[in-house]
Amino acid sequence: MTITNVASEVIGSVWKVEMNVGDAVKAGDTIMILESMKMEIPVEAPVDGKITEFKVQPEDSVDEDQVLCTIES
Amino acid sequence: MHNRELGSEMSDAGKKDVAETPINEELYFRRVAALEMGGKEAIERQHANGRLTVRERFSELTDKESFREVGTLAGSGEYDENNKLVRVTPAPYVAGMARVNGRPVAIGGEDFTVRGGTTFGAARRKGGQGGFIEDLAHYYKIPLVNLIDGAGGTVTSAKRRGYVAFPGVHGFERSVQLLGEVPVVSAVLGTAAGGPAGRAILSHFSVMVRGTSQIFAAGPPVVKRSLGRDIDKEELGGAATAVDKAGTIHNAADTEEEALEQIRRFLSYMPQNVWELPPVVPCDDPVDRCEVALRDIVPEKRTQPYSMHDLIDLVVDKDSSFEIQPTNGKSVITTLARLDGRVVGIVANNPKFYSGAMDASSAHKQIRFMELCDTFHIPLVFLVDVPGFMVGLKAEQEATLREGMRAVYVAGQLTVPTITLVIRKCYGMAGMATCNKNDIDLKLSWPSGEWGSLPVEGGVAAAFRRDIANSDDPKAREKELEAELRAYASPFRTAEAFAVEEIIDPSETRPILCEYIALAEGRLRANLGPKRKAGVSP
Known part of the structure; x- marks a missing residue:
């Protein structure tokens, strides 16, 4: 079992979360959409696995490199 | 001194040959020691x-x-x-x-x-x-x-x-x-x-x-x-x-x-020195290759990003792009590539990263790349989708304004031909860093192009603050003003005024860029040699 932290590449805010804890994801799936510089930025799963935790919710502000959720694989 | 020659000297036959003359024996001994x-x-x-x-x-x-x-x-x-x-x-x-x-x-x-x-x-x-x-x-x-x-x-x-x-x-x-x-x-x-x-x-x-x-x-x-x-x-x-x-x-x-x-x-991609042009290679990718896929690569919804990397690959000679600094300053992409076998430098904003906004690191990256291309007589193609300079406290602390203006300054000093092609947004001073206003200043656009001093959203809120605040329904008033101003933002109105030189069908991008780059050769040849250094950059 490895836990992968999915971090934000940008400063912005969480617009919507597209998945739930426990959902299976494949690398490249969109987990949530951030809003940054008036643009919708999809956050994609870096690996295959299962979402174990969300560390943010809609409308939260996020910083560069901030962990958004974790994936177990 | 050839490695390969030395290898054969070391075979038995070679050894016998050199062993017959003492002076070569010492040379042989010393060469072996080096290896x-x-x-x-x-x-x-x-x-x-x-x-x-x-x-x-x-x-x-x-x-x-x-x-x-x-x-x-x-x-x-x-x-x-x-x-x-x-x-x-x-x-x-x-x-x-x-x-x-x-x-x-x-x-x-x-x-x-x-x-x-x-x-x-x-x-x-x-x-x-x-x-x-x-x-x-x-x-x-x-x-x-x-x-x-x-x-x-x-x-x-x-x-x-x-x-x-x-x-x-x-x-x-x-x-x-x-x-x-x-x-x-x-x-x-x-x-x-x-x-x-x-x-x-x-x-x-x-x-x-x-x-x-x-x-x-x-x-x-x-x-x-x-x-x-x-x-x-x-x-x-x-x-x-x-x-x-x-x-x-x-x-x-x-x-x-x-x-x-x-x-x-x-x-x-490089010439041997600044007194030569970069090498031209034979190209089997057709110059007249029109990519229909380019017509809908830009999403209709202005807030959705798309892959600028895919766009570049659809335009340049097949497998010809080599990205410089792919992992730093990611809101801009700097790539060496070829069009009909001729070397070009591509500067393209990346809408997937801060909407393509220029921050200090992408400004540095763009400046270095523009200087590289200018020094080695490589014409530049700007594929533009930039909403402006990056905003926010971190961006200001990193001197985004100063670094961004350096990019504008260096773009304004370029002596290689530049082609500016607006894909979507081209706003403000960061937009100025995507063309050379001192030169022929050739600006093309796709129909999806939009530009101005600043984007309508945000701009309206700032310029009509009192008007909006005094309205019975401020939100609706802001929307109304935005819609009114957006009508002027049509790229075709700017083309009417010949303030962009041409609006092109996205599918024709490759043939048109190939023609201009071929045309650039005579001009590049006329300007060979070292580049003059000018002034104090901001």
Whole structure:
């Protein structure tokens, strides 16, 4: 079992979360959409696995490199 | 001195030939000593650390059998009481000329297996921070390749010399001068600090290997002594810091072989020197290839990003793009590529990263790339989707405004032809950094193009603050004003005024760009030679 932290590449805010804890994801799936510089930025799963935790919710502000959720694989 | 010739000398037949004349016996003995480098054990250690020896690197990088060594015999000889040679330790630096992609280069690199590649005191420096190899590149106007794997000066050299040297070795000015004359490339293939680290930066393209190479102004022991902090050398100066975060080194590679391949690739786009044009290669990708996919690559919804990398690949010659600094300053993409076999530099904003907004790191990256292309007569194509400078506290603390204006300043000084093609947004001062207003100032646009001093959203809120606040329904009033102003934002209205020169069908992008780049050749030829330095950049 490895836990992968999915971090934000940008400063912005969480617009919507597209998945739930426990959902299976494949690398490249969109987990949530951030809003940054008036643009919708999809956050994609870096690996295959299962979402174990969300560390943010809609409308939260996020910083560069901030962990958004974790994936177990 | 040919490696291959020496190999055959070492066969039995060759040995017999040279053994017949005593003078050649000594030459043979000394050449073999040079090839043995720091000895079997040191070579094994080098390999165990996941690294090649300097001679293996040369044969990996250069065309087969093309390396002609200079200074093979330089080193320290040990003699017995009758002055007979007992042993030679070769100099910790190997140099010579070779061919890369069929064209000559000057090449040098430290031999880490000999005294850790430390600076070598001889009558004349072989190379590294100025020496024979840098002079060879200067006088023969050929590219310089530095393979860096050495610790530079050590405090023990003061003991040998009897005094401490003043900073700045003689010959360093040559390394500086070369940056305006010939392509200089460097690979960091070990742990580089001090002088060798500085030398890696004095280049037009630099590459390092993830996991086996590090670069810093000073290593962990100095950090510990100066700041009392423990830090591991990979964290301090590995590729994650030096390439991805800082942009100190341009590109990272996963293996030494890949790093050397990147150097071959980079040099394939470069002329031999600033008095020549970059090489044109035959192209089997049709010039008139129209890509219908480009018509709907930009999403209708203005807030949705798309892949600028895909867009570039659809336009340029198949498999011809080579991205510089792909992991740093990611809101802009800088790529060397070809259009109908001719080299172009592509500067493209990346809507997937901060909407393509220019921040300090992407400004640095764009400036360096524009200067590279300008120096080596490579025309620039700007694929524009920039909403402006990056905003926010962090951006202001990083001097985004100043760095961004430097990009505008450098764009305004370009002497190579530039083509600006607006894909979507082109706003404000960051938009100014995507064209050369002092020149013919050729601006094309796709129908999806939009521009102005600042985007309508946000702009309306600022300019009509009182109007909006006094309205019965401020939200609705803001929307109304936005809709009114957006009508003026049609690119066709600007084309009516001939303030963009042409709006093109996206599918025609490749044929049109190929034509302009072919046209640029006469102009480039008329402006060969070194570029004038101008003024104080902001």
